[in-house]
Amino acid sequence: MSQASRASSSGRAVLGLMIAALSLGLSPDAVRASGALEWGQCSPDLVDKYPELGDRLQCAALRVPRDHHDPGKGKVALPMLRVLAGKPDQRIGSLFVNPGGPGGSATGFAASMGALFSMADPAHPIARFQRDIVDRYDIMAIEPRGLAGQWLFKCRSNIARKATESFDVDPGEANLANIEFNARLESSACQNQPHAALINTDQALRDMDLARAAVGDARLNYFGVSYGTWLGAWYAATFPEHTGRMLLDSNMNWTGSFDEALLDQPEAFQRAFEETLIPFMASHPERFHLGSDPVKIIQDYRQVRPQLRSKNRFWALSADNKQLEFSARVVAGVLLVERILAAHPDIDLDATLMHVDRYFDELGETDANAGIYAKNAARWHFSDNPPRPEQPFELEEEESVYRAVVCNDTSSQNDPDFWRSQMFAGSAQYSLRGGHGLQQPCHDWALPVVEPRDFGAIAQTEGLLMLQASHDPITSSSGAMKAFDFTQNARMIQVENNLTHGLFPQLTQCVDAKVADFLLEGTFPGRMTHCETPQPGEMSVAERSAQPYADADRADLLRQRMRELSTSKGLL
Structure with a gap:
């Protein structure tokens, strides 16, 4: 083949890739910025940490613009991780996850979730829903900017x-x-710190949209906890046409501010204390x-x-x-x-x-x-x-990202x-x-401060499924209800007399079956569903009939890792 022919063939290939990527919602600049994903084995320490996943655990790096609104500022590579669907022939697509924080590791959460759900007994009447999810979805994560990869963000002072x-x-x-x-x-x-202004939810959701397109999904299916609900709702308001099945667990009031979330917490903790723990x-x-x-x-x-x-x-x-x-x-x-x-x-x-x-x-x-x-x-x-x-003063990456996102996303009261x-x-x-x-x-x-979202745009999506504990002390039910009331095409499952932050999986029929129906079939429950809470030590006959996981101690450890990532800031 002549040089001209090879150039022509290469050009057609690039054009074909460009057209395919544009059909997934990427701008031309974004297509050129991201490049192809090359999935491979994760680091040995990560592989050793999740031995039950074997070859299903894979890692890659996605190149994204340092500033999505000014691509000329260069690019940065962000880590990605996936746990491949256990039944590829029944695969729905990817389920992106974020544990919150802001500043929690999405890749760590994805690996822990994938490992836990893969250990669920498919014969258990409730745990089987977890197994179904991890069998039919690739559990997918892109690490929030500032936490790892080429760009570590740390707040420092002498x-x-x-x-x-x-x-x-x-x-x-x-x-x-x-x-x-x-x-x-x-x-x-x-x-x-350099680039501090670029650690915010607007940049993070655009990173996630590039990742969605890079893995070939026309719509983003998503599971977010705590601040992850804020990120998910901001994504849905920015890219309603790309929003798929979105499960938001332990919800912030994404229509409000971080100041409001912070100021809600002392009362929410007191209410949980007096109305749940003390009784x-x-x-x-x-x-x-x-x-x-x-x-x-x-x-x-x-x-x-x-x-x-x-x-x-x-x-x-x-x-x-x-x-x-x-x-x-x-x-x-x-x-x-x-x-x-x-x-x-x-x-x-x-x-x-x-x-x-x-x-x-x-x-x-x-x-x-x-x-x-x-x-x-x-x-x-x-x-x-x-x-x-x-x-000299220094914050770890997680706390540094937390501080930057909180202060960059919404205006804060500046009067001491x-x-x-x-x-x-x-x-x-x-x-x-x-x-x-x-x-x-x-x-x-x-x-x-980042440009505010038009949350009315969420009405253009199929809707959101919100999961909320009635007495969550970290993301208060009063704040969650404000977001719910504003978002008329949202549905909510509220777990009564419960203070758990990060509910799913709950190992109750009322919660887990409805979540599975939504994620696997796209079936919404009614506008508001109320679920009761078993007290410690109370289990149904069905739950007592079999152990939910193949290794109970290992399952407890994985659940604890997921909880730590969604509550690590102690705030959001």
């Missing part, structure tokens, strides 16, 4: 943080000033030794001294109904230690631990672990916060007095979280 105490313990001016100094430092350390404790007085009156337990907890509450706040309520027993033991332990401290004002740690042992001996408690939670509560109370070493007032109000109103987490998130953020 200035050191100042030592602080929890605001609820020390609301004095000096501590407040140090809290605000650290907030300014974090904000400055993030926005002063559970009161219904088992023989187990927690606090009586059967939930109002009294709530009142007693409000009287706990701030340092004891503050030091134990992260363990006093887990956003997982399966951990109610653990949270209840922590709260009971805190209340026992408070009674000991109130009776003996000058007591030290060793004497407190002796009183804990005496208390359980007098109860005739035979469980050797009964006093562990109270002893841990006492140890935390008496522990000192070590002073931070004077060293506003945030002070919120901390004082939270400390006075909410015994569980107090004013924790209400420090100013985007102090003097000067980078441009």
